[in-house]
């Protein structure tokens with residue numbers, strides 16, 4: 221279909237932090253399949269696990285116990301502080317599960333239209349429910365009627381949510397990204413999640429965190445909420461979990477963990493042996509290569525180098541990030557920088573129209589980090605000078 225527009229680059233091979241196009245040109249990958257390939261491309265631990273599982277058993281469905289799924293569930297539950305998990309194949313489906321949990325709670329409470337508070341600038345996916353939760357009209361355009369049950373609040377403004385509580389006694393949950401990814405790498409105040417946690421406790425709402433982009437080590441913790449020393453009631457993740465093999469997870473704790481009963485939700489492929497083996501290899505590698513700590517260090521370094529090299533560039537409005545989620549916000553649309561960087565052999569992305577987004581693999585070397593900072597800074601300066 222035409223939904224992806226014109227694509228002009230064909231990538232045919234990847235190894236580590238590099239990919240190659242069909243003409244043999246090499247690119248340093250500073251977008252990593254949109255925060256998916258955190259271990260870089262074709263990481264041997266993932267490749268080996270896939271190879272082994274492909275020879276053993278690919279799929280049986282959730283009619284049966286799946287040992288790798290149980291192992292992965294145990295690991296994720298232990299690492300996240302949650303009680304249990306539902307596995308899906310994508311981020312949007314993980315969020316659908318979270319939304320259904322909130323709906324179930326609302327139904328139990330007898331609300332005709334239970335409400336979930338979602339944020340301006342949010343991105344939660346492209347299914348009907350998740351695009352409704354998304355705070356971007358372009359994503360919703362032309363898909364009416366949208367499902368009911370969502371209230372919008374400004375991002376990074378707990379007081380505004382508290383005010384919604386007065387008008388809406390049927391709120392059941394707050395769904396939020398710890399750092400808005402598609403929305404422009406928007407990093408909230410450091411105590412934002414703590415304040416949301418208090419608010420949700422006060423009103424008996426579920427705190428549901430969308431860590432589809434921020435999770436799996438990229439923020440410098442396995443999950444970004446671990447920077448805040450709080451536990452959500454529900455956390456969703458996907459992107460980096462399988463390093464390229466489609467898998468999503470909706471983790472839940474306490475009462476949220478008991479809302480689904482036998483038959484109330486499901487997926488044919490979700491948590492299949494192949495995807496779970498990939499995710500187990502990802503978690504092993506994050507741990508035994510100290511990649512989460514590395515993401516924290518590299519992120520700080522990348523921010524510092526960008527700030528140094530872009531100091532005095534008036535077109536730069538903000539340079540921000542958490543771990544290896546880094547954004548440079550300009551005062552103008554800057555989609556052209558993607559092409560300019562490609563010509564220099566680096567893959568980057570622009571999101572929210574004016575934010576250069578960098579989501580490199582956690583396996584980046586210091587030299588590669590410096591090259592990204594230098595090239596991106598030079599291109600931003602060249603671009604904003606030429607357009608001025």
Ligand SMILES: *Cc1c(COP(=O)(O)O)cnc(C)c1O
Pocket residue numbers: 310311312313315343344345346397401402430431432433434458459
């Ligand atoms: C990518 C993303 C999604 C959607 O994930 P899909 O796998 O594309 O369905 C949802 N939420 C956030 C925060 C994301 O970054």
